[in-house]
Amino acid sequence: MSTGRRAWTTALFTVAALTAVLGVTPHRAPVVEPQDELTVRVDTGQVRGARSGAHRVFFGIPYAGPPTGVHRWAAPRPAGHWSGVRDTSRPGPLCPQVPSAYADISSLEEDCLVLNVTAPPKGRGGPRPVLVWIHGDGSVGGGEFFGARGLADRGVVVVTINYRLGIFGGYAQQGLPGSGTFGLQDQQAALRWVQRNAASFGGDPTRVTVAGSSFGAAAITGHLTSPGARGLFHRAVLSSGEGMMDMPAGMMGPEVPGYPWYVWRPAREMREISAEMTASLGCASADPAGTLECLRGLPVKTILKVPHIMNAFQAFGYGNEVLPQLPPTALGAGRFHRVPVLSGATLDEHRTFVGMQYDAVGAPFTTDDYDRALSTAFGADAAVVAREYPVSDFPSPALAWATVVTDRMWALGTAAQHSVLSQRVPLYAYEFADRDAPMYLPLPGDFDFGAFHAGDTPYVFDDAEARAHFTPAQWRLSDTMTDYWAAFARTGAPAAARGVPPWPRYAPGAPVPYTQSLAPDAIGPVDYVRGHRLEFWRRLG
Structure with missing residues (x-):
């Protein structure tokens, strides 16, 4: 890896067949109607949350299947069904990450594509607006860290999500569908879950706001231009977003080179970053399929030992089916969802x-x-x-x-x-x-x-x-x-x-x-x- 690109990775703060889930055939739970407002039916089964003051909170609801094995670096697949009532009173697993200077949290758990819902108590009146929060950074964090009592006090159903981070969300390889966009695809899968299930929590699927800060806001800029996000949200909040920001040399550190765009990388560059960052893992092969099979077989712990392997992927690849065009170009031409x-x-x-x-x-x-x-x-x-x-x-x-x-x-x-x-x-x-x-x-x-x-x-x-x-x-x-x-x-x-x-x-x-x-x-x-x-x-x- 070049000195400039290595400096870039260390300087960034911000800056995946429904018939075979986990090797078993999914089945629908018996139809048992919820007994109280803390028990809610979603499309994959029943969940029971907890009270937080006047509100209802539900943690760790799967919105997609585990991105493990052959599903690592693949489009998110449907979540499996469960029988009985799933306890969602405590936070679910965080996606793989390592501690940083500003966040002392870590995880080795890939079965992490879960979301959390904070909902006002059931009451009279029509469906309530929904806000979906996409956290920032891209290499660390999770939805559970963002409480939403204030918004719920004002009648908003709030959904916070986990999505694949770092190399697990951004790996790219020649011929691999969705290269460089797996985190974005997770976010769209969560938004589709909201469309299917918001009403179960009193939410209005026709009034969904997607909101995010920093890397999360940049992701939303991508969703504004992504064909797969059409119709999934109806307003957008961008806080400290980097979607149209370039970066002159040295602005993120004395050795960090300049980039024409802060968070967008062409497919070729995402593949180069991926190859360089995984070179020490012993999977390089003349056959891309062999390389991918080897990398998919490595334990999460082994991958996370590579220095800077999470920060290196705080960017999104474009020129693919998820982001067909550089988002700033699409925005400038008016090719984005009108919200x-x-x-x-x-x-x-x-x-x-x-x-x-x-x-x-x-x-x-x-x-x-x-x-x-x-x-x-x-x-x-x-x-x-x-x-x-x-x-x-x-x-x-x-x-x-x-x-x-x-x-x-x-x-x-x-x-x-x-x-x-x-x-x-x-x-x-x-x-x-x-x-x-x-x-x-x-x-x-x-x-x-x-x-x-x-x-x-x-x-x-x-x-x-x-x-x-x-x-x-x-x-x-x-x-x-x-x-x-x-x-x-x-x-x-x-x-x-x-x-x-x-x-x-x-x-x-x-x-x-x-x-x-x-x-x-x-x-x-x-x-x-x-x-x-x-x-x-x-x-x-």
């Missing part, structure tokens, strides 16, 4: 990454580092950028560099995505701007993370550690944001009925397209273009 979109980013996106690499881990980013980083990223234009962002204007070189990358990479990409989407569908843009948002990652150093990447997630989804530090004003912001998200799931517009500030649509032709700033006791319009100096970056090219 309302709520989309935004945080004010200080890149402070997370600079802090994790430098100041927050005891390796301060210096003025010399800043000069070198500008030169690596911008070449002959480095001096021009330095004049626009003089290091003396910032409390530290680290914050100067984080601001440059936030504006050039994150904000410019976010604005480009807003522009192409808003020309054809209703779009509501936001910027999360709470610079005192509680840092929930286990980072030791003293660093001002500001309104950091994914810092908005605990304001909508329950995170006890982050919320333990909320001030009264932050609780009010959280309530308002949850109102907005629930209203969007319900109607396709963030127009809540609880007296919250109005949120007009983003108008691409307006002198200042409307972007809602979300900060404690300070919700209102912000000039996103001016705030992130986007005209400067557009002129620079």
Whole structure:
């Protein structure tokens, strides 16, 4: 593996025959009607959940069969049926993953294609909107970590999912159908499950919102352009999405090369990454079928021992049946599913990454580092950028560099995505701007993370550690944001009925397209273009 590509894999934070399931013939459970609202029938059997306050929660419901053996690196297959009532009161297995600097969790379990449902109590009234959450990162995590009591309080049925991560979701090989997209296929299988089963939990399968942050939001950008996702969702929420973001050299680390797109890779490159990352496993063969058979026979533990084998696949392959075209190209041409979109980013996106690499881990980013980083990223234009962002204007070189990358990479990409989407569908843009948002990652150093990447997630989804530090004003912001998200799931517009500030649509032709700033006791319009100096970056090219 080249030095540049190896650096890229270490720097990323964000950045599979129904007649033979597990070797047995599936059978339908006897028809026994649920005895109470905690027992629900889905298409594969009955499940019994638990109460969480006023709500019902169901964990670990299989939405697809185990991606094991010959089904490793294959399209998700139907889940098997079970008899009796399945206990879903406790979380199911996480997909294979290894601990990281920011998430001390691990799993060796491949039978992990499960989802969780948080549902309001049964009551009168019509079916309720459904929100399906796709977590971020792509190499670690699971749906169980995102509590949804706030959204359920507002009448939303929330589904959080597990999907194949890292090499298990992104492996590619010549002649292997679906190469580089198995995680995306899992997500679509979960959305099909929602279409079949949402009504059993009081949900409305005609009002499904798919929402995600970071890598999860990028996945949704892919689903917007994927033929297989047509009709599976009716609104989309993209938080800190990277779908139209490029990456100049050095922005994710001094040795990381530039890429034309942050998360999209052509099929050839996905195959090359796969071959390089699995070379040490002893399965390389002139016969691709032999290589695949060997790799499918390896224990999960053996595969996970390869350094960086999970981070290397925080990207999606295109040029296949799942993503026939590069998603930014499809978006720009208007070839995407017409659904309302709520989309935004945080004010200080890149402070997370600079802090994790430098100041927050005891390796301060210096003025010399800043000069070198500008030169690596911008070449002959480095001096021009330095004049626009003089290091003396910032409390530290680290914050100067984080601001440059936030504006050039994150904000410019976010604005480009807003522009192409808003020309054809209703779009509501936001910027999360709470610079005192509680840092929930286990980072030791003293660093001002500001309104950091994914810092908005605990304001909508329950995170006890982050919320333990909320001030009264932050609780009010959280309530308002949850109102907005629930209203969007319900109607396709963030127009809540609880007296919250109005949120007009983003108008691409307006002198200042409307972007809602979300900060404690300070919700209102912000000039996103001016705030992130986007005209400067557009002129620079």
